[in-house]
Amino acid sequence: MVATTFSSPPARLTSEQVAEFNREGWLMPREPVFAQPKFDRLKGFFDHLLDELDTGTRPEAMDVPHFQHPELFEWLFSDEVMGLVQPILGPDIALFASHFICKPRGNGKRVPWHEDSAYWRGMLDRMEVVTVWLAIDPSTKENGCMYVVPRTHNTGKSGFSDYDDISKEAAVFPTEITRTQRNDAAAVAVELAPNHCSLHDGRLIHGSPPNTSSLRRCGYTMRYISTRSRLNVEDFPWHQIYLARGQDRAGNAYADPTKAYHEKARFRAAHGKNGH
Numbered sequence: 001m002v003a004t005t006f007s008s009p010p011a012r013l014t015s016e017q018v019a020e021f022n023r024e025g026w027l028m029p030r031e032p033v034f035a036q037p038k039f040d041r042l043k044g045f046f047d048h049l050l051d052e053l054d055t056g057t058r059p060e061a062m063d064v065p066h067f068q069h070p071e072l073f074e075w076l077f078s079d080e081v082m083g084l085v086q087p088i089l090g091p092d093i094a095l096f097a098s099h100f101i102c103k104p105r106g107n108g109k110r111v112p113w114h115e116d117s118a119y120w121r122g123m124l125d126r127m128e129v130v131t132v133w134l135a136i137d138p139s140t141k142e143n144g145c146m147y148v149v150p151r152t153h154n155t156g157k158s159g160f161s162d163y164d165d166i167s168k169e170a171a172v173f174p175t176e177i178t179r180t181q182r183n184d185a186a187a188v189a190v191e192l193a194p195n196h197c198s199l200h201d202g203r204l205i206h207g208s209p210p211n212t213s214s215l216r217r218c219g220y221t222m223r224y225i226s227t228r229s230r231l232n233v234e235d236f237p238w239h240q241i242y243l244a245r246g247q248d249r250a251g252n253a254y255a256d257p258t259k260a261y262h263e264k265a266r267f268r269a270a271h272g273k274n275g276h
Contacts, residue, residue: 008245009079013087021088025153025204032195033134034080039195042075043136046100046218059102059218060109060172066098066257067240067265073257076222077244081132084199085224088130092227092246094254096129097239100136101172102218103144108211110144112176113184115152116202116223118160119173123236125250126229129202135192136218144211146198146219147187153201160203170210177205192219227252238268 012029013021021027033039049069050059066072075081076095085093103109117127139145161182163175182205190198200206202223211217230250231241240255248254255261 008091009083009086011087012080012083018087021199021201024150026148026150026190026198026200026206028190028192028198029084029196033084033132033197034075034078034195036195038075038078038080042220043194045069045071046102046136046220049100050102058109059100059104062100062102064097064265064268065100066095066242067261067268070257070260072098073242075220076242077257081222082245084132084197085130086245088199089128089224089226090246092249093244094225094227094229094252095223095242095244096124096225097221097223099221099223100218101221102136102216103208103211105143105211105214105216108144108217109170109172110210111146111172111206111208112166113182113205113207114163114173114175114177115160115205118163118175120202121160123232123239124225124229125232126226127202128226128229130224131200131202132197132222132224133190133192133200134197134220134222135194136220137216138194139190139192139217139219140215141189141191143213143215143217144209145192145217146190146206146208148190148198148200149183149187149205152183152205153203161205176207238264240264 017027049065053059066076076098161177164178165174166176168174228249231252242257243254
Protein backbone atom coordinates (compact mmCIF):
# COMPACT_ATOMS: atom_id res chain seq x y z
CA MET A 1 0.00 0.00 0.00
CA VAL A 2 1.29 3.47 -0.87
CA ALA A 3 1.14 5.69 2.21
CA THR A 4 0.28 9.36 2.21
CA THR A 5 1.62 11.98 4.59
CA PHE A 6 -0.71 14.83 3.62
CA SER A 7 -2.26 16.75 6.50
CA SER A 8 -6.00 17.39 6.69
CA PRO A 9 -6.98 20.33 4.47
CA PRO A 10 -9.17 23.19 5.66
CA ALA A 11 -12.83 22.35 5.06
CA ARG A 12 -14.34 24.40 2.23
CA LEU A 13 -17.96 23.40 2.82
CA THR A 14 -20.20 24.45 5.69
CA SER A 15 -22.39 21.97 7.53
CA GLU A 16 -25.35 23.53 5.71
CA GLN A 17 -23.72 22.85 2.33
CA VAL A 18 -22.97 19.24 3.27
CA ALA A 19 -26.62 18.82 4.29
CA GLU A 20 -27.70 20.31 0.95
CA PHE A 21 -25.44 17.91 -0.96
CA ASN A 22 -26.79 14.93 0.94
CA ARG A 23 -30.38 16.06 0.40
CA GLU A 24 -30.20 17.20 -3.25
CA GLY A 25 -27.42 14.95 -4.53
CA TRP A 26 -25.41 17.86 -5.87
CA LEU A 27 -23.97 21.22 -4.87
CA MET A 28 -22.44 24.25 -6.57
CA PRO A 29 -19.83 26.02 -4.41
CA ARG A 30 -19.55 29.68 -5.35
CA GLU A 31 -15.84 30.38 -5.03
CA PRO A 32 -13.05 29.48 -7.52
CA VAL A 33 -11.40 26.15 -6.84
CA PHE A 34 -7.75 27.16 -7.38
CA ALA A 35 -5.67 30.30 -7.30
CA GLN A 36 -5.61 31.58 -10.87
CA PRO A 37 -1.96 30.65 -11.68
CA LYS A 38 -2.55 27.07 -10.50
CA PHE A 39 -5.72 26.79 -12.58
CA ASP A 40 -3.94 28.24 -15.61
CA ARG A 41 -1.29 25.50 -15.32
CA LEU A 42 -4.01 22.84 -15.34
CA LYS A 43 -5.72 24.37 -18.36
CA GLY A 44 -2.37 24.57 -20.15
CA PHE A 45 -1.68 20.93 -19.32
CA PHE A 46 -5.05 19.91 -20.74
CA ASP A 47 -4.51 21.96 -23.90
CA HIS A 48 -1.20 20.13 -24.40
CA LEU A 49 -2.91 16.73 -24.00
CA LEU A 50 -5.58 17.78 -26.47
CA ASP A 51 -2.95 18.84 -29.01
CA GLU A 52 -1.27 15.42 -28.64
CA LEU A 53 -4.48 13.43 -29.04
CA ASP A 54 -4.28 10.70 -31.67
CA THR A 55 -5.95 11.46 -34.97
CA GLY A 56 -9.50 10.14 -34.98
CA THR A 57 -9.82 10.02 -31.17
CA ARG A 58 -12.78 12.00 -29.86
CA PRO A 59 -11.85 14.55 -27.17
CA GLU A 60 -14.85 13.46 -25.09
CA ALA A 61 -13.01 10.17 -24.44
CA MET A 62 -9.95 11.44 -22.51
CA ASP A 63 -10.60 9.08 -19.59
CA VAL A 64 -8.27 8.34 -16.62
CA PRO A 65 -5.49 10.63 -17.92
CA HIS A 66 -3.78 10.36 -14.54
CA PHE A 67 -2.86 6.74 -15.35
CA GLN A 68 -0.34 8.08 -17.86
CA HIS A 69 0.28 11.59 -16.53
CA PRO A 70 1.11 11.63 -12.81
CA GLU A 71 1.63 15.40 -13.08
CA LEU A 72 -2.16 15.64 -12.66
CA PHE A 73 -1.90 14.66 -9.00
CA GLU A 74 -0.81 18.23 -8.28
CA TRP A 75 -4.48 19.07 -8.71
CA LEU A 76 -6.14 15.74 -7.90
CA PHE A 77 -4.55 15.54 -4.44
CA SER A 78 -4.57 19.27 -3.76
CA ASP A 79 -5.80 20.80 -0.51
CA GLU A 80 -8.21 22.89 -2.56
CA VAL A 81 -10.01 19.80 -3.89
CA MET A 82 -9.67 17.72 -0.74
CA GLY A 83 -11.24 20.57 1.20
CA LEU A 84 -14.37 20.13 -0.92
CA VAL A 85 -14.50 16.35 -0.69
CA GLN A 86 -13.47 15.60 2.89
CA PRO A 87 -16.50 17.25 4.55
CA ILE A 88 -18.68 14.78 2.62
CA LEU A 89 -16.61 11.58 2.61
CA GLY A 90 -14.58 11.95 5.78
CA PRO A 91 -10.80 11.93 6.34
CA ASP A 92 -9.92 8.68 4.52
CA ILE A 93 -10.19 9.36 0.80
CA ALA A 94 -9.14 7.58 -2.40
CA LEU A 95 -9.12 8.87 -5.95
CA PHE A 96 -11.46 6.61 -7.93
CA ALA A 97 -11.17 8.13 -11.41
CA SER A 98 -10.72 11.30 -13.44
CA HIS A 99 -11.76 12.29 -16.95
CA PHE A 100 -11.32 15.29 -19.23
CA ILE A 101 -14.63 15.40 -21.09
CA CYS A 102 -14.20 17.94 -23.86
CA LYS A 103 -16.98 18.80 -26.28
CA PRO A 104 -15.45 20.48 -29.33
CA ARG A 105 -17.25 23.45 -30.77
CA GLY A 106 -19.78 22.70 -33.46
CA ASN A 107 -20.03 18.92 -33.07
CA GLY A 108 -19.58 18.06 -29.40
CA LYS A 109 -21.51 14.91 -28.56
CA ARG A 110 -24.35 14.91 -26.06
CA VAL A 111 -24.10 12.92 -22.83
CA PRO A 112 -27.25 10.77 -22.44
CA TRP A 113 -29.22 10.77 -19.20
CA HIS A 114 -27.45 8.39 -16.83
CA GLU A 115 -26.29 7.63 -13.33
CA ASP A 116 -22.55 7.15 -12.99
CA SER A 117 -23.29 4.18 -10.72
CA ALA A 118 -24.81 2.25 -13.63
CA TYR A 119 -21.48 2.28 -15.48
CA TRP A 120 -19.61 1.23 -12.33
CA ARG A 121 -21.91 -1.59 -11.27
CA GLY A 122 -19.96 -4.28 -9.46
CA MET A 123 -16.80 -2.19 -9.11
CA LEU A 124 -17.34 -0.97 -5.54
CA ASP A 125 -18.99 -2.58 -2.54
CA ARG A 126 -20.19 0.88 -1.42
CA MET A 127 -21.44 3.11 -4.23
CA GLU A 128 -20.52 6.36 -2.52
CA VAL A 129 -18.68 8.42 -5.12
CA VAL A 130 -18.34 12.21 -5.06
CA THR A 131 -17.46 13.88 -8.36
CA VAL A 132 -15.86 17.31 -8.51
CA TRP A 133 -16.79 18.67 -11.96
CA LEU A 134 -14.27 21.45 -12.63
CA ALA A 135 -14.93 23.79 -15.55
CA ILE A 136 -11.84 24.21 -17.74
CA ASP A 137 -13.86 26.34 -20.19
CA PRO A 138 -17.07 28.28 -19.61
CA SER A 139 -19.87 25.71 -19.31
CA THR A 140 -23.21 27.23 -20.30
CA LYS A 141 -26.55 26.29 -21.81
CA GLU A 142 -25.19 27.54 -25.12
CA ASN A 143 -22.28 25.10 -25.34
CA GLY A 144 -23.77 22.01 -23.70
CA CYS A 145 -23.43 22.34 -19.93
CA MET A 146 -24.39 19.51 -17.60
CA TYR A 147 -27.96 19.21 -16.30
CA VAL A 148 -28.76 17.39 -13.05
CA VAL A 149 -32.04 16.06 -11.70
CA PRO A 150 -31.98 16.83 -7.96
CA ARG A 151 -32.88 14.18 -5.38
CA THR A 152 -32.50 11.24 -7.76
CA HIS A 153 -29.43 9.84 -5.98
CA ASN A 154 -31.14 7.69 -3.36
CA THR A 155 -33.98 5.98 -5.22
CA GLY A 156 -34.24 2.50 -6.68
CA LYS A 157 -33.42 -0.88 -5.17
CA SER A 158 -30.44 -1.60 -7.40
CA GLY A 159 -28.81 1.82 -7.25
CA PHE A 160 -29.44 2.57 -10.91
CA SER A 161 -32.30 2.81 -13.39
CA ASP A 162 -33.18 0.72 -16.44
CA TYR A 163 -31.40 1.69 -19.67
CA ASP A 164 -32.26 1.55 -23.37
CA ASP A 165 -29.76 1.20 -26.22
CA ILE A 166 -29.27 4.34 -28.31
CA SER A 167 -27.12 5.31 -31.27
CA LYS A 168 -23.58 6.27 -30.28
CA GLU A 169 -23.04 8.32 -33.43
CA ALA A 170 -24.06 11.55 -31.67
CA ALA A 171 -23.75 10.50 -28.02
CA VAL A 172 -20.89 9.72 -25.68
CA PHE A 173 -22.49 6.49 -24.37
CA PRO A 174 -24.58 3.87 -26.18
CA THR A 175 -27.29 3.64 -23.50
CA GLU A 176 -29.69 6.04 -21.78
CA ILE A 177 -32.11 5.83 -18.87
CA THR A 178 -35.46 4.72 -20.21
CA ARG A 179 -37.82 7.66 -20.69
CA THR A 180 -40.45 6.33 -18.27
CA GLN A 181 -37.92 6.52 -15.43
CA ARG A 182 -36.86 10.12 -16.09
CA ASN A 183 -38.27 13.51 -15.24
CA ASP A 184 -36.48 15.74 -17.74
CA ALA A 185 -38.60 18.74 -16.74
CA ALA A 186 -37.03 18.70 -13.27
CA ALA A 187 -33.48 19.04 -14.63
CA VAL A 188 -31.36 22.01 -13.51
CA ALA A 189 -28.65 23.56 -15.68
CA VAL A 190 -25.22 23.63 -14.02
CA GLU A 191 -23.60 26.70 -15.58
CA LEU A 192 -20.03 27.29 -14.49
CA ALA A 193 -17.30 29.83 -15.12
CA PRO A 194 -13.77 28.49 -15.63
CA ASN A 195 -12.11 27.43 -12.35
CA HIS A 196 -15.50 26.89 -10.71
CA CYS A 197 -17.00 23.51 -9.94
CA SER A 198 -20.04 21.51 -9.00
CA LEU A 199 -20.16 18.39 -6.85
CA HIS A 200 -22.48 15.45 -7.47
CA ASP A 201 -23.24 12.05 -6.05
CA GLY A 202 -22.38 9.07 -8.27
CA ARG A 203 -26.02 7.91 -8.23
CA LEU A 204 -27.52 11.23 -9.39
CA ILE A 205 -29.29 11.34 -12.76
CA HIS A 206 -27.58 13.82 -15.07
CA GLY A 207 -26.67 14.44 -18.71
CA SER A 208 -25.90 17.20 -21.18
CA PRO A 209 -26.97 18.29 -24.68
CA PRO A 210 -24.62 18.46 -27.68
CA ASN A 211 -22.35 21.42 -28.24
CA THR A 212 -23.36 23.06 -31.49
CA SER A 213 -21.99 26.46 -30.49
CA SER A 214 -18.76 28.17 -31.53
CA LEU A 215 -17.29 27.68 -28.03
CA ARG A 216 -15.45 24.61 -26.76
CA ARG A 217 -16.73 23.09 -23.51
CA CYS A 218 -14.31 21.11 -21.35
CA GLY A 219 -14.62 19.91 -17.78
CA TYR A 220 -12.31 17.84 -15.60
CA THR A 221 -14.18 15.30 -13.49
CA MET A 222 -12.29 14.23 -10.37
CA ARG A 223 -13.99 11.32 -8.61
CA TYR A 224 -13.39 10.25 -5.01
CA ILE A 225 -14.50 7.51 -2.63
CA SER A 226 -14.05 6.82 1.05
CA THR A 227 -11.44 4.13 1.69
CA ARG A 228 -14.23 2.24 3.47
CA SER A 229 -15.29 1.24 -0.05
CA ARG A 230 -13.49 -1.73 -1.57
CA LEU A 231 -12.56 -1.94 -5.26
CA ASN A 232 -13.40 -5.27 -6.92
CA VAL A 233 -10.02 -5.89 -8.57
CA GLU A 234 -10.86 -9.51 -9.36
CA ASP A 235 -13.52 -8.54 -11.90
CA PHE A 236 -12.04 -5.15 -12.85
CA PRO A 237 -8.26 -5.67 -13.17
CA TRP A 238 -8.07 -2.76 -15.64
CA HIS A 239 -8.84 -0.21 -12.92
CA GLN A 240 -6.82 1.15 -10.00
CA ILE A 241 -7.32 3.65 -7.21
CA TYR A 242 -4.97 5.95 -5.31
CA LEU A 243 -4.83 6.85 -1.62
CA ALA A 244 -5.37 10.60 -1.43
CA ARG A 245 -5.76 11.27 2.31
CA GLY A 246 -5.78 9.30 5.55
CA GLN A 247 -5.54 5.51 5.58
CA ASP A 248 -7.10 2.44 4.05
CA ARG A 249 -10.19 1.03 5.77
CA ALA A 250 -11.21 -1.84 3.45
CA GLY A 251 -8.08 -3.76 2.45
CA ASN A 252 -7.57 -2.00 -0.87
CA ALA A 253 -4.33 -1.96 -2.84
CA TYR A 254 -3.33 1.49 -4.12
CA ALA A 255 -1.37 2.59 -7.15
CA ASP A 256 1.67 4.86 -6.85
CA PRO A 257 0.80 8.47 -7.81
CA THR A 258 4.42 9.17 -8.74
CA LYS A 259 4.43 6.56 -11.52
CA ALA A 260 2.88 6.39 -14.99
CA TYR A 261 0.87 3.30 -15.92
CA HIS A 262 0.82 3.34 -19.71
CA GLU A 263 0.17 -0.40 -19.96
CA LYS A 264 -2.83 -0.11 -17.63
CA ALA A 265 -4.31 2.68 -19.76
CA ARG A 266 -3.81 0.62 -22.94
CA PHE A 267 -5.40 -2.45 -21.35
CA ARG A 268 -8.35 -0.37 -20.18
CA ALA A 269 -8.87 1.16 -23.62
CA ALA A 270 -8.56 -2.21 -25.38
CA HIS A 271 -11.31 -3.64 -23.21
CA GLY A 272 -13.65 -0.77 -23.89
CA LYS A 273 -13.57 0.55 -20.35
CA ASN A 274 -13.80 4.24 -21.13
CA GLY A 275 -15.68 5.48 -18.08
CA HIS A 276 -17.34 8.86 -18.60
